[in-house]
Amino acid sequence: MSVGFLSEALIKASDELSGPGQQGSAAARVYAGLRARIISLELLPDTVLSRAEIAKEYEVSQSPVREAIQKLEQEGLVVSYPQSKTLVTKIDTEHAQKSQFLRVGVELEVAKALARAGDPALLQPTTRILRMQKLAGEDCDISEFTALDRLFHLSLFQAAGVGSLWQLVSGCSGHIDRLRTLNLPDPGKMADVLAAHERILEAIAGGDPQDVERQVRDHLSGTLAAIPAIRAAHPDYFEAED
Structure with a gap:
């Protein structure tokens, strides 16, 4: 059995301990996905996040995307400007x-x-x-x-x-x-x-x-x-x- 296969199951279990709100919800899935991409620097600092594109990518409505963004803002990983845009923050x-x-x-x-x-x-x-x-x-x-x-x-x-x-x-x-x-x-x-x-x-x-x-x-x-x-x-x- 490969290392990747074994750790995949463990990673899923660990995500259930660290995600926001009710696990398995659309907002939790979007949050976990975006956060992982920010932490891994797949999404670099100053990257513009389009809520419409995120909703399309994760096949969800705007509401869970908004919840996920709010959670990431609380952690200081993104910043939203009213009527403008949402950016991945620089490292503080x-x-x-x-x-x-x-x-x-x-x-x-x-x-x-x-x-x-x-x-x-x-x-x-x-x-x-x-x-x-x-x-x-x-x-x-x-x-x-x-x-x-x-x-x-x-x-x-x-x-x-x-x-x-x-x-x-x-x-x-x-x-x-x-x-x-x-x-x-x-x-x-x-x-x-x-x-x-x-x-x-x-x-x-x-x-x-x-x-x-x-x-x-x-x-x-x-x-x-x-x-x-x-x-x-x-x-x-x-x-x-x-």
């Missing part, structure tokens, strides 16, 4: 830093809770996802690797019994996720991510809260540390600095 590094502050705090508590639990069975799904991510890395499949990266972290939340908190983390991470999209193709980055994931699992299994905190902090700080280099390589993707 201040927003990315604030959302990362939230994520680090929540994910530290998740990892520490798992370390205190001392139950190896809780980590089995995450370990399987990591094996799949290694295969994606060997194939240099960035899209697959990114999806499995998200699922790795989601599975830790689920193992700790707080899977619904992923909605909170995911819903405010659009800008940092775009930074990761730009950072991941850098030489050695995928190998660094895999090594960090292995260290996090080893620290949790070892039951050492201090080691857990060190490994989670080190891993989640990597993209923020790379912001100057990412901005220098892609200046047009970013909001102007004050």
Whole structure:
């Protein structure tokens, strides 16, 4: 069974935890589709979004498109100008830093809770996802690797019994996720991510809260540390600095 086939089912499950409102609704489907394309930079900053074209593409009416756009606006991923147009926003590094502050705090508590639990069975799904991510890395499949990266972290939340908190983390991470999209193709980055994931699992299994905190902090700080280099390589993707 291929890596892609296996992860497709997991991605669908994770989307059910992070979409807006009633899952399976037209608005949720449009939102998830547009958000994924913005995060992957298929839709670049300053791209004009036509609501009529979106409605046609997703075979829905204007109402769910409007709901999806509103949700994306709340996350700061698009901006709408009355009687004019809707644009994909540029990457806001201040927003990315604030959302990362939230994520680090929540994910530290998740990892520490798992370390205190001392139950190896809780980590089995995450370990399987990591094996799949290694295969994606060997194939240099960035899209697959990114999806499995998200699922790795989601599975830790689920193992700790707080899977619904992923909605909170995911819903405010659009800008940092775009930074990761730009950072991941850098030489050695995928190998660094895999090594960090292995260290996090080893620290949790070892039951050492201090080691857990060190490994989670080190891993989640990597993209923020790379912001100057990412901005220098892609200046047009970013909001102007004050």
